[in-house]
Amino acid sequence: xxxxxxxxxxxxxxxAYATSSYLLFIGLLPIWMQLAVTTKRWHDRDKSAWWTLIxxxxxxAGIGIxxxxxxxxxxxxxxxxxxxAGGIGTIVELGILKGTRGDNRFGTDAETSSxxxxxxxxxxxxxxxxxxxxxxFFFVFREGAGxxxxxxxxxxxxxxxxxxxTSLNNKRYGTFALILGTFSVTALAMCxxxxxxxxxxxxxxxxxxxxxxxxxxxxxxxxxxxxSVVWGFIGLTLMNQLIIQVFNAPIGLTxxxxxxxxxxxxxxxxxxxxxxxLKAVPDSYREAAEALGATxxxxxxxxxxxxxxxxxxxxVLLGAARSIGETMAVLMATxxxxxxxxxxxxxxxxxxxTIAAELGEVARGDQHYQVLFIIGILLFTITxxxxxxxxxxxxxxxxx
Amino acid sequence: MNTDTPVSPQDMFTxxxxxxxKRLTESVMRVFLLIVTxxxxxxxLLIIGYLLxxxxxxxxxxxxxxxxxxxxxAGGIWAPFLGTIYLVVVSLLVSAPIGVFAAVYLNEYARExxxxxxxxxxxxxxxxxxSIVHALFGVGAFVLFAGLGESxxxxxxTLAIMTLPVIxxxxxxxLKAVPMSFREACWNLGATxxxxxxxxxxxxxxxxxxxxxxxxVSRAAGETAPIMFTGAVFxxxxxxxxxxxxxxxxxxxxxxxxxxxxxxxxxxxxxGTPHGTAIVLVGSVLLxxxxxxxxxxxxxxxxxx
Numbered sequence: 001x002x003x004x005x006x007x008x009x010x011x012x013x014x015x016a017y018a019t020s021s022y023l024l025f026i027g028l029l030p031i032w033m034q035l036a037v038t039t040k041r042w043h044d045r046d047k048s049a050w051w052t053l054i055x056x057x058x059x060x061a062g063i064g065i066x067x068x069x070x071x072x073x074x075x076x077x078x079x080x081x082x083x084x085a086g087g088i089g090t091i092v093e094l095g096i097l098k099g100t101r102g103d104n105r106f107g108t109d110a111e112t113s114s115x116x117x118x119x120x121x122x123x124x125x126x127x128x129x130x131x132x133x134x135x136x137f138f139f140v141f142r143e144g145a146g147x148x149x150x151x152x153x154x155x156x157x158x159x160x161x162x163x164x165x166t167s168l169n170n171k172r173y174g175t176f177a178l179i180l181g182t183f184s185v186t187a188l189a190m191c192x193x194x195x196x197x198x199x200x201x202x203x204x205x206x207x208x209x210x211x212x213x214x215x216x217x218x219x220x221x222x223x224x225x226x227x228s229v230v231w232g233f234i235g236l237t238l239m240n241q242l243i244i245q246v247f248n249a250p251i252g253l254t255x256x257x258x259x260x261x262x263x264x265x266x267x268x269x270x271x272x273x274x275x276x277x278l279k280a281v282p283d284s285y286r287e288a289a290e291a292l293g294a295t296x297x298x299x300x301x302x303x304x305x306x307x308x309x310x311x312x313x314x315x316v317l318l319g320a321a322r323s324i325g326e327t328m329a330v331l332m333a334t335x336x337x338x339x340x341x342x343x344x345x346x347x348x349x350x351x352x353x354t355i356a357a358e359l360g361e362v363a364r365g366d367q368h369y370q371v372l373f374i375i376g377i378l379l380f381t382i383t384x385x386x387x388x389x390x391x392x393x394x395x396x397x398x399x400x
Numbered sequence: 401m402n403t404d405t406p407v408s409p410q411d412m413f414t415x416x417x418x419x420x421x422k423r424l425t426e427s428v429m430r431v432f433l434l435i436v437t438x439x440x441x442x443x444x445l446l447i448i449g450y451l452l453x454x455x456x457x458x459x460x461x462x463x464x465x466x467x468x469x470x471x472x473x474a475g476g477i478w479a480p481f482l483g484t485i486y487l488v489v490v491s492l493l494v495s496a497p498i499g500v501f502a503a504v505y506l507n508e509y510a511r512e513x514x515x516x517x518x519x520x521x522x523x524x525x526x527x528x529x530x531s532i533v534h535a536l537f538g539v540g541a542f543v544l545f546a547g548l549g550e551s552x553x554x555x556x557x558t559l560a561i562m563t564l565p566v567i568x569x570x571x572x573x574x575l576k577a578v579p580m581s582f583r584e585a586c587w588n589l590g591a592t593x594x595x596x597x598x599x600x601x602x603x604x605x606x607x608x609x610x611x612x613x614x615x616x617v618s619r620a621a622g623e624t625a626p627i628m629f630t631g632a633v634f635x636x637x638x639x640x641x642x643x644x645x646x647x648x649x650x651x652x653x654x655x656x657x658x659x660x661x662x663x664x665x666x667x668x669x670x671x672g673t674p675h676g677t678a679i680v681l682v683g684s685v686l687l688x689x690x691x692x693x694x695x696x697x698x699x700x701x702x703x704x705x
Contacts, residue, residue: 115594125498126505129522132561139540203433219441225689227622229656233663233678295426325530327625352532359629376536387528
């Protein structure tokens with residue numbers, strides 16, 4: 001596993017090294033790593049690291065063969081024989097055979113002495129998530145910071161509905177309409193997803209036979225697996241036609257269309273987290289209520305729902321966070337026009353879709369470019385806060 | 401009813417109006433919730449059915465193995481299909497080891513402390529970061545700061561970080577399922593922590609870990625936003641039938657972005673081509689997920705404890 005990992009880093013680093021002189025120093029890293037690993041393996045086998053020089057023997061032998069015999073045609077392949085034989089030999093010695101048992105003259109038993117290294121890398125991987133979360137904030141912030149602290153009118157950014165980033169003489173960066181678009185489409189999606197999600201969670205956890213439960217869970221899992229761009233495509237084609245025909249609307253790419261797609265995407269999250277919350281209620285609650293003569297529904301309504309209400313709230317919050325962050329489906333299905341939403345059939349535009357549609361067309365370092373990163377910071381902050389609240393709400397139940 | 405006489409056993413078990421109402425509510429709710437749950441099967445079947453119905457005329461081996469033609473108005477999906485495979489494989493090489501090790505740390509090493517709580521919170525938040533913000537991060541960190549440029553490598557690294565929580569979550573589940581007594585028995589024999597993990601914990605949870613890795617593949621294959629600005633391009637011609645046609649420091653096409661492009665940016669696309677692209681994408685993703693499900697069911701049947 002370790003060797004595989006190092007080989008992967010080696011390959012990636014080499015690819016970067018091969019093309020960019022800017023990254024020249026990375027080229028030294030794999031050589032050093034290769035030497036370090038090789039030396040360690042020789043020592044594990046109780047041999048001096050000078051054995052590394054054995055790599056050169058087949059090459060020298062090959063050159064010797066070439067200089068002694070004048071080989072031509074396919075016979076030149078003969079000089080490959082010592083190289084291949086030597087290669088296989090070192091691969092077996094270094095790559096396959098186990099280290100000597102117990103301590104040897106180079107140190108303690110290989111299997112236990114490598115432990116500090118492995119444990120350190122496990123610890124490093126363990127904290128990687130923290131590093132990445134901060135990294136995301138740092139790098140997005142870094143690209144947008146210049147304009148955020150120097151020039152951007154934050155009041156106007158948050159409250160003005162005028163989004164004219166490409167206007168020639170009067171550029172205006174007001175995201176109010178976009179924020180409203182994001183929240184209205186999410187709210188409408190939640191109106192649809194929450195009853196279905198919670199209803200399904202209750203049914204799956206309380207009424208189902210085990211076999212039916214498995215079936216429903218598989219369906220929900222498959223529903224969650226459908227990529228967002230495919231939901232967007234369905235919104236663009238099937239749902240578009242449907243809305244035009246049902247509501248007699250001129251165009252079906254509306255807030256309603258987008259929120260139906262978002263609802264379908266967030267239902268699986270709501271179901272799985274809500275079901276976990278219901279499952280976490282101790283069976284003794286159910287038994288106590290049933291012993292008092294309550295029917296199954298009364299148990300759910302009077303006992304389970306109040307007991308699991310924090311978990312259910314967290315499920316709804318995480319579903320909403322998913323909807324707020326969704327990009328491709330809303331980009332394709334909501335009409336993508338900056339507009340203060342006036343009803344389910346108005347077309348809107350969201351924060352995420354704006355970034356996705358415009359980032360490809362701006363020059364780096366431009367004000368417009370930086371504003372898109374500032375929108376990214378805004379989105380990051382919103383979802384971070386929602387996730388944090390959901391986490392605190394869930395932790396709240398555990399402590400009870 | 402005469403209230404003076406004691407209640408007879410028959411009366412005790414006959415239904416009062418309250419009982420009847422309780423029973424009625426119960427069955428109404430049961431049926432209602434069954435319907436609510438079953439409704440979710442409809443979109444799944446509807447989508448697959450609709451896409452298949454529209455895509456049947458264009459689906460063929462040639463569709464899969466030929467490049468887009470005529471400014472992407474016709475032809476197949478070879479270049480984007482191969483690009484998606486590249487992105488998935490490279491991102492898997494990065495996120496699988498980090499994700500599994502991170503889960504091992506959280507489950508086997510970390511003690512209950514505020515630091516562990518923060519780490520767990522970071523995993524949850526990493527999963528909650530919007531995909532487009534991951535794209536911005538990829539642009540800022542990999543494309544510009546690390547100097548990788550728009551390349552398969554930059555896009556894959558972005559995807560890897562985005563899908564890391566998937567692997568961490570399912571590996572943690574798998575490791576938790578290994579009974580504590582297994583570890584204790586091993587420690588009692590004098591094994592160290594890492595020996596226990598390597599010889600007992602991981603072999604006993606390998607199917608669960610694999611399930612997580614498989615789910616990562618499905619997630620990475622479907623994502624569009626994170627790769628849009630970090631390495632995927634609208635169009636790039638490559639050799640047909642050559643599995644090594646891409647270089648990981650260059651850009652590539654991707655199935656998900658290709659679907660977005662031909663359904664929104666390109667006019668007069670041949671009828672059925674976008675649907676064909678969509679069904680190949682959905683089909684691959686669902687197939688991968690189905691593999692994970694089968695693996696999980698198989699694992700449960702042969703579980704020894």
